[in-house]
Amino acid sequence: MSAAKTAPTAAVPILFYGVPSGCSFGSLVALEWAGQPYRLARVEMPEQIHTTAFKSLNPVGETPVLVSAQGDVVTESMAILNHIGARAIERGIAFAQGTPQFDELNRMLAFLNTTFFGSFSSLWHVLEHEVDEASREALVEYGRGRVVQAHAKLEAMLGDKRWLLGDRPTLADAYFAGIARWTKYHSVVDRRDYPNLQRLFDQLEADPAVIFAHAIEQQRPAVSASGFQGEVALEEAIADYRLAA
Known part of the structure; x- marks a missing residue:
């Protein structure tokens, strides 16, 4: 429609x-x-x-x-x-509450919501607020470290799996699709340095x-x-x- x-x-x-x-x-x-x-x-x-x-x-x-x-x-x-x-x-x-699959999905969603999403917070602050140059540099450097670390952790968690939790997309992949694109606003990481995440991102973009x-x-x-x-x-x-x- x-x-x-x-x-x-x-x-x-x-x-x-x-x-x-x-x-x-x-x-x-x-x-x-x-x-x-x-x-x-x-x-x-x-x-x-x-x-x-x-x-x-x-x-x-x-x-x-x-x-x-x-x-x-x-x-x-x-x-x-x-x-x-x-x-x-x-x-x-998604999965029925009380199953191991539900717990794994919630674990991944929690990681995306806290570590992955949260890693961009200081960068968004710089983008959306007026700050002096010294504060800007400090916040960007801090944010860069957090974003790089979050990408590295998620890269390892994904490994060679097709989707974040295995062989089919779940709510976690949907949430990742919205957050991962934020790298275009903040030039602190090149997703191509994380081939597993780049593969997942490209796959989602074609969905x-x-x-x-x-x-x-x-x-x-x-x-x-x-x-x-x-x-x-x-x-x-x-x-x-x-x-x-």
């Missing part, structure tokens, strides 16, 4: 995704892989995340945010990804769900192979949530 602005419909989850290049990209990919109906609401960062309207959804003022089919608000990528995965276990992107997510972010024609039911304007989506609450 092609991307289009349409009115919200009850009982269809809405993902509020952040642009440019938000970590919500992983949740968007996961929704495509899950194959269930969903809609999207675009959130321009940082302007719209600080509004009173958006903070009525998430007081922290961050994306992603998922409003479930039941009207419940789910925030934080790990929680959203596990919410999606629990409803798509038969798709192989239809990832191609779709890029097109959505860039507002290009986007064709879903799954359950996408159109975009909802941010104000309309928030108003719809308030009416349903």
Whole structure:
């Protein structure tokens, strides 16, 4: 289905995704892989995340945010990804809680959410805030060390496996797809120095769900192979949530 602005419909989850290049990209990919109906609401960062309207959804003022089919608000990528995965276990992107596979997936998601994601934090601060030259150099050098270390650790964890957890993609790969692209904003690491990660990244970039997510972010024609039911304007989506609450 092609991307289009349409009115919200009850009982269809809405993902509020952040642009440019938000970590919500992983949740968007996961929704495509899950194959269930969903809609999207675009959130321009940082302007719209600080509004009173958006903070009525998430007081922290961050994306992603998922409003479930039941009207419940789910925030934080790990929680959203596990919410999606629990409803798509038969798709192989997640596993039943209490199994060793679930524990391994959560371990990988936790690493990506803390060590891998977190390694970019000082670099984003430099990019998004005015700092003096001495502070900038110190923060960039600190960030460079963290990003290099995080890449080296994940390179070893991936090894020669096709995907992060084995022979098929999971929620962890979806989340990696959104974060790994941040190297284009920060010239502190060359992914080609990590051939396993470069192989995984290239493989994901060729995946239809990832191609779709890029097109959505860039507002290009986007064709879903799954359950996408159109975009909802941010104000309309928030108003719809308030009416349903």
